[in-house]
Amino acid sequence: MWGRSPGSVHRWTPAPAARKVRTRTGRRSRDFKGSSIYGNPDAGAHEVHGAIRDLWQRMGWELSFLRCPVSDEMVHPNQSQQQVPGRACDSAPRSRPRSAPQHPTLIAGGHYGRAHDGRPDLLGPLCHGVIGKDGGVYMVGNGRTNHAGRGDGDVLRAVIDERPLPRGNEQNTDGNARVYGFECESLGDGIHPWPEDQLKAIDKAAAAICRTYGWHAGSVIGHLEWQLGKIDPKGFTVDSMRARIARRLAAT
Numbered sequence: 001m002w003g004r005s006p007g008s009v010h011r012w013t014p015a016p017a018a019r020k021v022r023t024r025t026g027r028r029s030r031d032f033k034g035s036s037i038y039g040n041p042d043a044g045a046h047e048v049h050g051a052i053r054d055l056w057q058r059m060g061w062e063l064s065f066l067r068c069p070v071s072d073e074m075v076h077p078n079q080s081q082q083q084v085p086g087r088a089c090d091s092a093p094r095s096r097p098r099s100a101p102q103h104p105t106l107i108a109g110g111h112y113g114r115a116h117d118g119r120p121d122l123l124g125p126l127c128h129g130v131i132g133k134d135g136g137v138y139m140v141g142n143g144r145t146n147h148a149g150r151g152d153g154d155v156l157r158a159v160i161d162e163r164p165l166p167r168g169n170e171q172n173t174d175g176n177a178r179v180y181g182f183e184c185e186s187l188g189d190g191i192h193p194w195p196e197d198q199l200k201a202i203d204k205a206a207a208a209i210c211r212t213y214g215w216h217a218g219s220v221i222g223h224l225e226w227q228l229g230k231i232d233p234k235g236f237t238v239d240s241m242r243a244r245i246a247r248r249l250a251a252t
Contacts, residue, residue, distance in 0.1 A: 116141065151228075153170070
C-alpha cells in the first residue's frame with residue numbers, strides 16, 4: 001500500500017451537500033457527500049475522496065496511523081496517490097498479489113526495526129515479514145511495502161500463469177504493489193549458513209500464502225528472478241525452495 005512516486009495533482013470539487021463540521025484530534029475537517037476536507041496547521045487543507053477516502057474511513061480516519069493528508073491527490077496511469085506523513089496512500093487494485101519470500105538482508109541478531117522503519121533513502125516497511133535464523137516469522141508490514149522494486153512484466157505474467165519464468169530484461173512493472181515479500185536474516189554472501197529451522201520457516205510461510213489463494217509453488221519467486229542486478233537468495237536456490245514448498249502443499 002505504500003510508496004512514493006511523482007505524478008500530476010488532481011483537484012476534486014466536492015459535492016455541495018456538506019453534512020457537518022467536526023473536529024478529530026484537534027484538527028478541523030468538513031465532510032461532504034463522498035469526500036472530506038482536512039485542515040492541517042502544518043500542511044494546509046487537503047481533500048480526500050474515492051477509494052483513498054474509503055480506505056481512510058475503514059482505517060479510522062486520521063485516528064489511524066495514516067493521520068492527516070499532507071498533499072492533494074496525485075493521478076498516475078494505474079492508480080491515484082495521496083501523501084500522508086512519511087509515506088503515500090494509494091488506490092491501486094490489489095488483484096492477484098504474488099509471493100516472493102527470498103530476500104536476504106543484513107538484519108542480524110533479531111533487530112528488525114529497520115525492516116519496519118526503513119532507511120534514510122527508502123521508506124518502510126521494507127517487507128511484509130522477516131524470517132529469522134531461529135525460524136520465527138516476524139510480521140512488520142501489510143499492504144504495499146518497499147521490498148521488490150521494479151521488475152519485468154513478462155516475469156509477472158509467467159508467475160500468474162505458473163509457467164517457467166523468462167529471463168527478465170526490463171524494469172517496467174512495480175512489484176511492491178503486486179508481490180508479497182519476506183526478508184530472510186542473512187549476510188547474503190553465500191557463506192553465512194541457512195539453518196534448517198529458517199529454511200523450514202521460509203517454505204511454511206510461502207506455502208501458507210499459496211494455500212490461502214489456491215496457488216502452487218510456481219507462484220513463488222526469488223528477488224534475482226524479478227529484478228535486474230539482484231543476486232539473492234545466495235546459499236540456496238529458488239528451485240530447491242519451490243520444490244520444498246510443492247512437497248508441503250502436496251502433503252496438506
